[in-house]
Amino acid sequence: MVESTAFSGDKATIYSVRIDDAKQTLFEEFIDVYFESHHNEVNEIIGNVEKIGFYSGAQEYFLKVNEGKPGDGVSALFDKTEKLLRVYCIRFGLAAIIIGGGATKPKHIRSRQEDKSLSDEAGKMIWLSNEIYKRMLAKEIVLSDDGKHLDGNLIFETQ
Amino acid sequence: MSTHAKKHDSTFLREKLANISPVTKMVIHTKMHLAVRIANMIKERGWNKSEFAEKLNKRPSEITKWLSGGHNFTIDTLCEIAVVLGVQFHDLFAENKIQVFETKIVANVPPSDFKYPMFEKSSMAEEPQMEYTASILNKEDKRIRNSDTQGDVFVPNGTIIKSIEILESSFRLPNGFDHQASFIHFDIKFETGPTTIHNEIRSVVTVSTHVEKFLLEVGTLKAAFIFDATHFENIQVATNNEDGKIPDELLKSVHSLALSTMRGMLYSQWRGTFLHHAILPEVDVNALIKV
Numbered sequence: 137m138v139e140s141t142a143f144s145g146d147k148a149t150i151y152s153v154r155i156d157d158a159k160q161t162l163f164e165e166f167i168d169v170y171f172e173s174h175h176n177e178v179n180e181i182i183g184n185v186e187k188i189g190f191y192s193g194a195q196e197y198f199l200k201v202n203e204g205k206p207g208d209g210v211s212a213l214f215d216k217t218e219k220l221l222r223v224y225c226i227r228f229g230l231a232a233i234i235i236g237g238g239a240t241k242p243k244h245i246r247s248r249q250e251d252k253s254l255s256d257e258a259g260k261m262i263w264l265s266n267e268i269y270k271r272m273l274a275k276e277i278v279l280s281d282d283g284k285h286l287d288g289n290l291i292f293e294t295q
Numbered sequence: 296m297s298t299h300a301k302k303h304d305s306t307f308l309r310e311k312l313a314n315i316s317p318v319t320k321m322v323i324h325t326k327m328h329l330a331v332r333i334a335n336m337i338k339e340r341g342w343n344k345s346e347f348a349e350k351l352n353k354r355p356s357e358i359t360k361w362l363s364g365g366h367n368f369t370i371d372t373l374c375e376i377a378v379v380l381g382v383q384f385h386d387l388f389a390e391n392k393i394q395v396f397e398t399k400i401v402a403n404v405p406p407s408d409f410k411y412p413m414f415e416k417s418s419m420a421e422e423p424q425m426e427y428t429a430s431i432l433n434k435e436d437k438r439i440r441n442s443d444t445q446g447d448v449f450v451p452n453g454t455i456i457k458s459i460e461i462l463e464s465s466f467r468l469p470n471g472f473d474h475q476a477s478f479i480h481f482d483i484k485f486e487t488g489p490t491t492i493h494n495e496i497r498s499v500v501t502v503s504t505h506v507e508k509f510l511l512e513v514g515t516l517k518a519a520f521i522f523d524a525t526h527f528e529n530i531q532v533a534t535n536n537e538d539g540k541i542p543d544e545l546l547k548s549v550h551s552l553a554l555s556t557m558r559g560m561l562y563s564q565w566r567g568t569f570l571h572h573a574i575l576p577e578v579d580v581n582a583l584i585k586v
Contacts, residue, residue, distance in 0.1 A: 138303035183323035197362035290300050
């Protein structure tokens with residue numbers, strides 16, 4: 137997990153995930169892939185994430201909860217019916233959020249499980265959410281007193 | 296084992312952000328601001344999403360869409376929302392005018408008292424004796440309508456606490472605590488501003504403490520107070536107040552009342568802990584420093 141300094145501000149710390157030695161985070165990869173094809177929507181997502189960090193915090197009502205299984209902690213950010221893209225995230229109160237990857241959500245599918253790209257991206261975040269939850273139970277990861285930082289062992293190894 | 300996440304400063308992201316047009320930036324900000332503003336107004340009125348939807352004759356899912364942060368509201372919809380919320384159209388676009396004040400005070404707690412109380416009468420701190428009268432002030436009680444001062448302590452009159460919500464309450468005994476520390480430091484912060492309800496003021500008060508020799512906070516209490524200022528002299532705190540500024544005397548009244556109530560709440564929260572004797576001293580609200 138890394139802290140994205142471009143988005144983190146007074147209101148919230150924005151985290152993302154960088155896998156192994158990749159130069160880009162999952163969120164950056166998502167932007168890179170869809171920037172040309174969904175220019176306006178991607179710009180809106182980037183602008184919104186910046187506003188979370190510097191203006192509003194991660195308000196619960198910005199998220200569509202339970203995008204994985206109920207209780208897995210993974211939500212979709214700014215997801216609306218008419219939008220074509222979906223980004224996954226894990227929220228820790230108002231002031232800390234992990235933004236992951238995303239994909240297009242074809243109109244014909246009813247759930248993310250029907251689309252491989254969406255399912256893969258959601259799967260990564262669900263896995264991460266479970267790992268963080270376990271470490272929080274073991275007090276290996278804690279939310280700082282001001283709620284803005286996740287502290288502890290933030291490096292995860294996939295099998 | 297890492298402690299903090301590694302900072303990731305991405306030129307790629309900064310370029311993308313810098314290339315968003317000013318118009319798009321304004322659209323994003325306005326949509327998000329409206330969502331936050333309307334959500335706050337719903338909360339201030341004590342409604343949930345379903346109740347708000349019912350008042351507007353809409354489905355709750357429609358409200359969910361509005362609050363998603365990216366909804367493109369029509370003027371018709373915004374007018375409907377403003378009417379139900381009882382505000383002017385332009386109030387939906389106003390920024391919250393929060394004034395922030397801070398102060399730091401140090402209280403002397405004798406070393407012998409700085410330990411776990413044994414719950415014997417002699418070891419119990421006395422309940423703080425402060426002016427609580429205003430917190431139970433009857434709106435019609437003319438006897439204490441006028442502001443007054445007693446010595447250096449401002450006595451709050453004419454404002455009534457409508458609600459209190461504890462936002463955070465915690466304490467922790469630091470490792471190596473030797474019971475010899477004799478001073479406790481209180482950092483007090485007020486974030487105060489008018490709500491969108493006529494003559495209503497919200498003040499979020501944070502009292503955090505640390506014991507001398509320990510840099511870490513040992514206890515925090517954060518609470519949101521809602522005040523009704525209807526009977527504060529004849530001063531009206533209008534929602535469309537141009538600069539959103541609360542008159543100084545009213546601010547003092549609100550802060551003084553919040554502090555005396557916090558004193559009791561702190562006593563209640565920390566009673567029986569190692570902070571049992573750490574009673575918030577009297578604070579001269581005139582000495583608060585505006586941040």
